[in-house]
Amino acid sequence: MKTIASITLPAAVQRPQYDRTKLRSRIVHFGFGAFHRAHQALLTNRVLNARGGDWGICEISLFSGDALMTQLRAQDHLYTVLEKGADGNQPIIVGAVSECLNAKLDSLAAIIEKFCEPQVAIVSLTITEKGYCIDPASGKLDLHQPRIEHDLQYPDEPHSAPGILVEALYRRRLRGLGPFTVLSCDNIPDNGHVVKNAVLGMAQARSPELAQWIAEHVSFPATMVDRIVPAATEESLAEISAILGVEDPCAIGCEPFIQWVIEDNFVAGRPEWEAAGAQLVQDVRPWEQMKLRMLNGTHSFLAYLGYLAGFAHINECMQDSAFRSAARRLMLEEQAPTLQISGVDLTAYADSLIARFANPALQHRTWQIAMDGSQKLPQRMLDGIRVHLQREHHWPLLALGVAGWMRYVSGVDDAGKAIDVRDPLVDKIRAIVDTSSEAERVTALLTLQEIFGTDLPQNPVFVDAITDAWRNIAAHGAHGAVKFLLNT
Ligand code: NAD
Incomplete structure (x- = not known):
């Protein structure tokens, strides 16, 4: 099967300018949706183009996305972003993804262990508001949601994002590994606070001591994310294949504008995202x-x-x-x-x-x-x-x-x-x-x-x-x- 990884692409297509064999999964990302592909992954790709380095991303999909990830593997974890402006289009091949794991293709155990690898410094999320399992009235973790009830009963086989994060942090602490930064990139007011409430709520319900360790060692920077990324359609994918000369079912179109404002509070390092135009600030x-x-x-x-x-x-x-x-x-x-x-x-x-x-x-x-x-x-x-x-x-x-x-x-x-x-x-x-x-x-x-x-x-x-x-x-x-x- 021909893919973007196996054919010579037209000259106008921007390709990764760095050595992809150096990439390690230092970022684990939850939610390989439209937005992440055209935003955080694209900006990490820009940093790698500008500075090189080893900041690769392991993509995780919990509930869907097995077909997408099978395809991503078949094309060496490369995919296309088409920036569509009023004055023309720019196709970009993103190479920042180093691997991907999916609950259907791989085991849940393998997913949790990925978060526990020593090089993992950042866990980022674009899982939409409901993924945080927060009760809107109290702003706290909703302990009565079925997935949360399940994760409290079977903490080492979690199904929710807060359950997985807490189990991973629990194992890292037990093994003497350092914490990671939890970086929400969902379009939710005060997203750092929201994910912190979700994680600490789950940890507290498991063990106050674990909750205290997380509160002391893990950071939850807030972010403001901006780029319009409509969901892919048959038409948008057909437009991109016509440009590439090959199909890319993982491709996504978006506007040329991009903005990312990040609270600069990382406990285990971060890519130099400012080299890609992100704004690192004290207060988002x-x-x-x-x-x-x-x-x-x-x-x-x-x-x-x-x-x-x-x-x-x-x-x-x-x-x-x-x-x-x-x-x-x-x-x-x-x-x-x-x-x-x-x-x-x-x-x-x-x-x-x-x-x-x-x-x-x-x-x-x-x-x-x-x-x-x-x-x-x-x-x-x-x-x-x-x-x-x-x-x-x-x-x-x-x-x-x-x-x-x-x-x-x-x-x-x-x-x-x-x-x-x-x-x-x-x-x-x-x-x-x-x-x-x-x-x-x-x-x-x-x-x-x-x-x-x-x-x-x-x-x-x-x-x-x-x-x-x-x-x-x-x-x-x-x-x-x-x-x-x-x-x-
Ligand atoms: P999408 O539907 O393409 O992707 C959503 C992802 O979240 C999928 O990978 C899905 O598997 C995952 N997910 C859904 N429910 C989940 C759960 N309960 N637990 C774990 N994972 C779950 O949507 P998108 O356009 O990528 O949007 C994702 C986020 O990005 C949203 O919060 C949105 O506000 C934000 N955002 C989107 C845009 C845009 O233009 N698309 C712009 C700014 C911000």
């Missing part, structure tokens, strides 16, 4: 807040209002002059003033976001971004609104965004078509929608404390602003409401 929180409010907050605004107005993709919203100026105004006039970051040119950042959103090569669906709004609204819009309320400033575009979410979850777009609303709170939301009239809808949805807390529904300025925005959309449609607001 201001960066995370900037991204959540300016990028993600505006994405959500465009997703709800854009979807209602009939736009299937974000780049189509950006071709519309009203949506485009509303997005830029939202970023600079309503989100930027609420941030705590200093030393960043926020106008340049906003302009780079507008250019990224407009990239026609990335077909990012408004429906996809609109999903799970109950989990996203607080950090993307409501926290910033609280700042404006305190300062008695106006925030009309944020109000339109929140009202846009309310109309979106009400289930019908501006053309009268039903919306497939996906959200962990969908049953609760549907019950509210079904039992409230249009006139009551805003106050009815504001009873969702998980989203709005208890402060916002009791604040008349907040309730009035959302009600006005709701009426604006009801009267003019989402597109008309955006235009109306820009002209007032």
Whole structure:
């Protein structure tokens, strides 16, 4: 079988510039998904290109990915990233992966032992929010999740990510080996804290002494990750094979922009990621807040209002002059003033976001971004609104965004078509929608404390602003409401 490892690739394809035989699995990564391939692994590949070294990655997939990993092995652990810009594409062969293990192809015992090898310095994760098994209400490990219950009963045969991490650390301590750094790269607010809570919660339930050792020796740096990496599709894979001249089922396409801000707190060393453009900082929180409010907050605004107005993709919203100026105004006039970051040119950042959103090569669906709004609204819009309320400033575009979410979850777009609303709170939301009239809808949805807390529904300025925005959309449609607001 021909693979990217066995054929001569076209000259435009960037190939690893370093000696791959030197790689050792010093990073073990959980979750060989789309994002990791185009982000952390790609940046590690860049460091190896720039500096050489032995920082290889062992990829671990627990629940799926056996076909992907069989293929990865067949192509010498090489795969392709296609960076797709408005001005052209750049194919890159990533060589940073040294090996891979999968629960179906290999044994669970082999996976756990991999974490216990002495050279392992970092365990990184992109396992999505649910992989951490955290109870959203308490922010602590959910001891009642079936996988966690299983791991507490059979600690040496764990099935969950927290269970595997704790068992590996337990064995390392027993064998007199040093700890590793646990590096979450999931897009979750305060991800370092989240993974720390998961690991310490599991360790504490096993043995307070083990928990204390972990708390003293293991670090959990927070990260802010940014790059748009849509899931691979038949079309995106076909596009990449046409460029390579051979199929690569492990390939992934993404935008050219990439950002990684990392808290510089590693207990056993790290690659020189700054040589690849990563920012190593003391405190990631201001960066995370900037991204959540300016990028993600505006994405959500465009997703709800854009979807209602009939736009299937974000780049189509950006071709519309009203949506485009509303997005830029939202970023600079309503989100930027609420941030705590200093030393960043926020106008340049906003302009780079507008250019990224407009990239026609990335077909990012408004429906996809609109999903799970109950989990996203607080950090993307409501926290910033609280700042404006305190300062008695106006925030009309944020109000339109929140009202846009309310109309979106009400289930019908501006053309009268039903919306497939996906959200962990969908049953609760549907019950509210079904039992409230249009006139009551805003106050009815504001009873969702998980989203709005208890402060916002009791604040008349907040309730009035959302009600006005709701009426604006009801009267003019989402597109008309955006235009109306820009002209007032
Ligand atoms: P993906 O579906 O391609 O990959 C998810 C990976 O997580 C898979 O390897 C899967 O096996 C693993 N996984 C799922 N549930 C798990 C569990 N319970 N325990 C262990 N592993 C589990 O998704 P993706 O696009 O790679 O996204 C992964 C993470 O990266 C998400 O948290 C996302 O927020 C973040 N992220 C993605 C993007 C993007 O544009 N794709 C951008 C920024 C951040």
